Amino acid sequence: MKRHRSKATILSIISMGLGQIYNRQFIKGIMFLLVEAWAVFYFSGNLGRALWGIVTLGDAPRMLVKGKWIDGDHSIFILVQSLITLLFFALFIIVYVMNIRDAYKTACRREEGKTPNTFGQSVRYVLDYKFAQSFLTLPVIGVLFFTIMPIMFMIMLAFTNYSAPNHIPPAKLVDWVGFQTFRDLLTLKTWSHTFFGVLTWTIIWAVLSTVTTYLGGLLVALLINQQGIKFKGLWRTILVIPYAIPQLISLLVMRNMFNGQFGPINQYLGYFGLGGLPWLTDPFWAKVTVIVVNMWVGIPVSMILIMGILTTIPKDMYEAAEIDGASGYQKFKIITLPMVLFSTAPTLIMQFAGNINNFNAIYLLTNGNPVVGDYQYAGATDLLVTWLYKLTLDQNKYNMASAVGIIIFLIVASFSIYNYRRTKSFKEEDMIQ
Amino acid sequence: MSGRKVRRGFRLGLSYLVLVILSICAVYPALWVVLGSFRPGKSLYSKTLIPETFTLEHYRELFTSKSYMFGQWYLNTLKIATFSMIIGVFLTLLTSYAVSRFRFRGRKTALSTVLILGMFPGFMSMIAIYLLLKEWHLLDTHLALIIVYAAGAPLGGTFIAKGFLDTIPRTLDEAAKIDGASNWVIFTRIILPLSRPMITYMALTQFVGPWVDYIFARLVLRTKENWTLAVGLYDMVASNQNTNFTAFAAGAVLIAVPITILFIFLQRLLVDGLTSGASKG
Numbered sequence: 001m002k003r004h005r006s007k008a009t010i011l012s013i014i015s016m017g018l019g020q021i022y023n024r025q026f027i028k029g030i031m032f033l034l035v036e037a038w039a040v041f042y043f044s045g046n047l048g049r050a051l052w053g054i055v056t057l058g059d060a061p062r063m064l065v066k067g068k069w070i071d072g073d074h075s076i077f078i079l080v081q082s083l084i085t086l087l088f089f090a091l092f093i094i095v096y097v098m099n100i101r102d103a104y105k106t107a108c109r110r111e112e113g114k115t116p117n118t119f120g121q122s123v124r125y126v127l128d129y130k131f132a133q134s135f136l137t138l139p140v141i142g143v144l145f146f147t148i149m150p151i152m153f154m155i156m157l158a159f160t161n162y163s164a165p166n167h168i169p170p171a172k173l174v175d176w177v178g179f180q181t182f183r184d185l186l187t188l189k190t191w192s193h194t195f196f197g198v199l200t201w202t203i204i205w206a207v208l209s210t211v212t213t214y215l216g217g218l219l220v221a222l223l224i225n226q227q228g229i230k231f232k233g234l235w236r237t238i239l240v241i242p243y244a245i246p247q248l249i250s251l252l253v254m255r256n257m258f259n260g261q262f263g264p265i266n267q268y269l270g271y272f273g274l275g276g277l278p279w280l281t282d283p284f285w286a287k288v289t290v291i292v293v294n295m296w297v298g299i300p301v302s303m304i305l306i307m308g309i310l311t312t313i314p315k316d317m318y319e320a321a322e323i324d325g326a327s328g329y330q331k332f333k334i335i336t337l338p339m340v341l342f343s344t345a346p347t348l349i350m351q352f353a354g355n356i357n358n359f360n361a362i363y364l365l366t367n368g369n370p371v372v373g374d375y376q377y378a379g380a381t382d383l384l385v386t387w388l389y390k391l392t393l394d395q396n397k398y399n400m401a402s403a404v405g406i407i408i409f410l411i412v413a414s415f416s417i418y419n420y421r422r423t424k425s426f427k428e429e430d431m432i433q
Numbered sequence: 434m435s436g437r438k439v440r441r442g443f444r445l446g447l448s449y450l451v452l453v454i455l456s457i458c459a460v461y462p463a464l465w466v467v468l469g470s471f472r473p474g475k476s477l478y479s480k481t482l483i484p485e486t487f488t489l490e491h492y493r494e495l496f497t498s499k500s501y502m503f504g505q506w507y508l509n510t511l512k513i514a515t516f517s518m519i520i521g522v523f524l525t526l527l528t529s530y531a532v533s534r535f536r537f538r539g540r541k542t543a544l545s546t547v548l549i550l551g552m553f554p555g556f557m558s559m560i561a562i563y564l565l566l567k568e569w570h571l572l573d574t575h576l577a578l579i580i581v582y583a584a585g586a587p588l589g590g591t592f593i594a595k596g597f598l599d600t601i602p603r604t605l606d607e608a609a610k611i612d613g614a615s616n617w618v619i620f621t622r623i624i625l626p627l628s629r630p631m632i633t634y635m636a637l638t639q640f641v642g643p644w645v646d647y648i649f650a651r652l653v654l655r656t657k658e659n660w661t662l663a664v665g666l667y668d669m670v671a672s673n674q675n676t677n678f679t680a681f682a683a684g685a686v687l688i689a690v691p692i693t694i695l696f697i698f699l700q701r702l703l704v705d706g707l708t709s710g711a712s713k714g
Contacts, residue, residue: 076564077564077568080561080564080565080568081568084565084568127615127616127617128615128616131531131535131616131617132531132532132534132535132537132540133531133537135527135528135530135531136527136528136531136543138524138527139524139525139527139528139587142524142580142583142584142587143547143550143584143587143588145565145584146558146562146565146580146581146584146585147550147553147558147584147585147588148550149561149565150557150558150559150560150561150562150565151550151553151557151558151561153558153560153561153564154557154558154560154561157560220455223448223451223452224452226444226445226448228441228445229445229448229449229452235452235456237697237700238456238459238460239452239455239456239459240700241459241460241463241693242459242462243696244692244693244696244697245463245689245692245693246641246644246645246688246689246692246693247645248645248647248663248666248667248688249466249645249666249685249688249689250462250463250689252666252667252670252681252685253462253463253465253466253682253685254462255670256466256477256670256678256681257462257465259477262476262477262478263477264465264479264482267478296458296459296462300459359648364647364667388557389648392559392560398560402557405553405557409553409557413549416548417545417548417549
């Protein structure tokens with residue numbers, strides 16, 4: 001009786017679907033066979049080239065033949081094509097393994113004397129017991145090609161010399177260089193000076209912008225929530241307006257408002273007899289401007305969040321405190337602040353991480369300018385992300401940009417994972433219900 | 434006793450003063466740009482906040498002038514935002530329903546992966562997506578933007594949506610299951626109707642994202658007829674800053690108004706969405 005098992009397994013190893021057909025599951029078997037046929041057709045043409053491509057990144061440079069340039073290999077296209085083919089191959093291997101396991105299991109059932117499922121039964125089985133997995137297939141494929149593949153590609157780029165002016169295809173080939181890019185970034189004087197300068201500002205920015213918006217939001221929320229303040233809903237609606245305006249618009253508008261020559265802000269300062277300030281053109285003032293504008297954009301969000309939490313604090317806590325004779329300040333310090341901090345701590349950390357990557361606030365407002373002379377393509381307000389953007393799109397220093405991206409990721413990821421791991425919902429999520 | 438009253442009055446007065454100042458700060462930029470869009474002339478500079486005469490010239494210019502194709506951009510943006518909203522919300526719901534209701538092998542890994550992937554700077558993947566789209570001959574098409582926005586949606590929304598679905602009692606599912614409902618029926622008949630606030634919230638954020646995205650749209654869309662509003666507007670600022678401020682102001686108003694109205698109407702929902710995502714702890 002053991003023969004079913006080994007026969008089905010061996011058959012399905014030889015070719016997808018054979019094991020199923022042997023098990024008399026014809027529709028399933030034929031479907032698997034079709035997949036196999038497509039795969040043989042596709043991979044026979046591509047797989048070898050993909051492997052060659054990912055190892056060598058192309059080896060024929062552009063050549064001058066009889067006075068004409070003949071294009072050689074385009075390393076970057078080769079890299080992407082190889083990556084796509086290899087991803088398809090990985091998917092194919094997964095399906096292949098599933099096919100073998102399926103044949104094996106069905107054969108086992110046959111040995112136990114049960115008849116194999118008909119096609120309809122199989123479909124029902126999947127819908128009832130493998131529902132989540134089949135549900136997830138579509139999103140997973142989307143994420144695989146539009147998120148994971150690009151990230152893998154960028155990580156790989158950091159280990160190549162793909163950068164202007166010497167290694168830009170199709171004119172030149174790109175090669176693997178190992179950790180050379182990281183070494184240059186961290187030790188080569190011109191690059192490391194820029195990198196550490198920008199990194200320092202990024203951290204200062206992230207701390208300041210998170211703290212200012214949080215405290216601002218807390219203050220506004222408390223102001224509105226005070227006893228005796230009328231029209232609470234009205235104040236809230238007015239103060240939430242900055243949040244309702246799309247960031248793209250508000251930041252571009254702010255850019256005009258803070259314009260040093262014609263902007264209304266300097267105009268008003270002029271009315272009061274004060275000289276205008278170089279809001280966007282002086283390194284120090286530009287930093288002040290981005291922080292202030294970010295407060296304008298960010299305070300409403302914190303305000304909404306904190307107001308929501310304030311309503312959840314039980315009233316009897318305050319009553320008890322009043323009976324014990326606590327003053328307003330004591331009530332705030334002992335009840336309000338700890339409760340708010342406790343429930344917003346995870347959000348606070350996420351906001352901090354988000355601010356490290358706050359591309360819009362900087363790029364749309366100052367473009368990262370004013371330019372700093374001894375920086376490599378970076379300005380005084382550039383964050384690591386905006387620097388990365390400039391390195392990629394303006395300077396074509398792709399390998400440096402990728403290395404910077406990986407470093408940003410490491411910073412942000414360590415915060416967020418720490419944060420996420422310690423939230424209860426991750427540890428004890430099944431206890432809620 | 435009267436001392437306390439005076440102090441209380443003083444405190445309230447001060448609070449009102451601060452609130453008024455804050456409200457002016459909050460509203461001023463919006464007011465400034467709206468009024469600016471009605472001002473005759475082109476300059477950024479004006480003596481007074483409220484223009485002496487009002488004109489609709491700049492709005493007309495946006496739709497008739499050869500250099501701005503605002504009507505076309507509006508339609509493009511509307512199309513892209515709507516489709517990526519529908520597909521994106523659908524994918525997010527699928528993902529969050531699966532991870533919220535089912536326990537399967539690799540589930541925790543999948544959740545952590547989603548979390549980690551969300552942390553890569555978005556445009557780190559830009560170059561690769563650009564090459565991928567080029568490979569599939571999708572550059573400069575709206576389909577490309579829709580696919581990319583929709584495919585990215587589960588990464589951003591799954592956690593918030595899962596947090597919401599977790600709060601729907603599982604006894605409901607079980608009761609339905611006992612009555613013979615399949616998973617699909619449970620999803621469409623029980624989960625979907627109950628998560629309407631969540632869906633509204635997600636739909637709104639999914640719609641607004643493409644509506645205002647500049648970075649990616651700029652990369653993919655090459656010809657002016659295909660541009661979205663954000664690309665067009667940024668181009669107006671970058672290419673002729675200060676030379677035609679009033680037209681920019683009119684454009685800004687046109688882009689912001691639909692979104693702002695949506696936000697104000699759905700304020701309640703947004704607040705709930707924000708706090709439900711936050712109170713995971």
